[in-house]
Amino acid sequence: MFEDDSIVSTPKRYVLTEVTNSSSYVSPTANLKLLTNVALHYPTPPPSTAHRKEKSLQILCDKFLDLYPLLGNGTMELQLDCTAARLGVEKRRMYDIINILEAMQCAVHKKKNTYLWHGASRLNSFLKMLKKQGENLRLSEVLRGRAPKPPAPKHKTLGVLAQRFLMLFLVEPPNRLINLEMAVSVLIDTNSKSKSTLSPEQLDRQHKSKVRRLYDIANVLISIGLIEKVYGNSILKKPVFRYIGKMKKTEKPDMMTPSPNTPVSVYQGPQQITPCHVFAGRSKRKLEFTSVANSEKLGVTTPPHTPSHKWDEILLVADMELTRINNGVTV
DNA sequence: GGTTCCCGCCAAGGT
DNA sequence: ACCTTGGCGGGAACC
Incomplete structure (x- = not known):
């Protein structure tokens, strides 16, 4: 269980009396003390050998x-x-x-x-579908404050968030850098009802929580090989992410995934376009996926460039900076 | 001192 | 009633 090099063989068995130097009767409480003492005779493995x-x-x-x-x-x-x-x-x-x-x-x-x-066997066709979904949700416009944000998912938020996060890359120009602040502000509708009922502190915590989730998602997407983390930006200390859409672990060079600069129709995967409700199944927790119809039912949220909350202001600055960087990066 | 994100509590949902 | 799933945020490692 524990990877402790100091343990090379089964520890020697001690009779309790050997440890306590007593042969008389001990009460259950004393027994517990005793056992604790015995335990102390053995090396305690560190709570965690691996680092963060x-x-x-x-x-x-x-x-x-x-x-x-x-x-x-x-x-x-x-x-x-x-x-x-x-x-x-x-x-x-x-x-x-x-x-x-x-x-x-x-x-x-x-x-x-x-x-x-299934591995990545369905990924190509799925990404095509995701790109279409992103276009239907008008995520590019949402990014620029010209369209309402998609509704906040009630269930499977991690999965839905992951899909929407990926959509952002797919609907934007190639090499578009996206940071998590932007992504959260775009992907999660925190403007409508909640904005009036939640205190600024609560909104702040809600936002931070979503950023935490996006870090988790980003790490998995990096592992899959769909996105990469980009550093080296002195103004925005936080990392930004870029879509690479390549299976890092791929040996097959023809394993292409859709990229933002390629029309969806170019990719002819073996599978059919998957239905929109990604989480199919009976479970209520699995039914949540933003359909186009749903998103279009929503009212328009905060108009662009009218920061009414701290995060909006941060987003504004971040967006300006990212636009500058993106303009430099995009060929 | 801010960012990143592991960890585990605990509630919703499933059986 | 118990078990599984997963939302969520504290707080510590990391930079």
């Missing part, structure tokens, strides 16, 4: 993809608890990864604890 970086979701996802390759042969079944055990992590972490991968249609929830792993 080694436990990152990106690395965990890398390891996951070693077990279940994106470009494997056919479909395979995946047991969540076994996978968690093999990777040496808690099951909770597996949900973080599998939910995003499921949102990318790399896996399908079959039954309790069981998923069907």
Whole structure:
């Protein structure tokens, strides 16, 4: 269980009396004390040998993809608890990864604890569909404050967020740099009802929480090879992300994924365009996906360039800076 | 001192 | 009632 090099063999067994130097009767409470004492005779493994970086979701996802390759042969079944055990992590972490991968249609929830792993076999056609969805949601216009934000998902937010995040790259020009502040402000509708009822502090926490989720998502998308993190920007300290759409773990050079600069029609994947409701199934938690009809029912949110909240102002500055950078980057 | 994001609590939903 | 799934935010590592 513990990777402690100092333990080379089974520890010597001690009789309690050897430890306590007493042969008389001990009460249950004393017994507990005693056992605690005994435990202290053994080296206690550190709570965690691995460092934070080694436990990152990106690395965990890398390891996951070693077990279940994106470009494997056919479909395979995946047991969540076994996978968690093999990777040496808690099951909770597996949900973080599998939910995003499921949102990318790399896996399908079959039954309790069981998923069907498809790898990247459906990814091409799915990305095409995502791009269309993004266009239908008018995400490019949303980015520029000219269209209402898509409604906030009630369920499967991690998966829906991941899809919308990816849509942003797909609807924007190639090499477009996107940061998380922008993404959250665009992807999550926090303007309508909630804005009037929530305090600035609550809005702040809500926003930060969504940014945290996007970090998780970004790490998995990086691991898949769809986006990359770009540093080296002195003004915006925060990292920005760029769509690369290449399977890093690919050996097949023809494994192309849709890119923002290529018309969707160019890609002729083997699969048909997937239905819009990405999370199909009976589960209420799985039904949430923003359809076009839904988004168009929504009222228009805050008009552009009228910052009424701290984040809007930050977004404005960030957007100006990113526009400047993007203009420099885009050929 | 701000950013990044692991960790695990706990509630919603499923069986 | 118990179990599974996953939203969520505290707080610590990292920069």
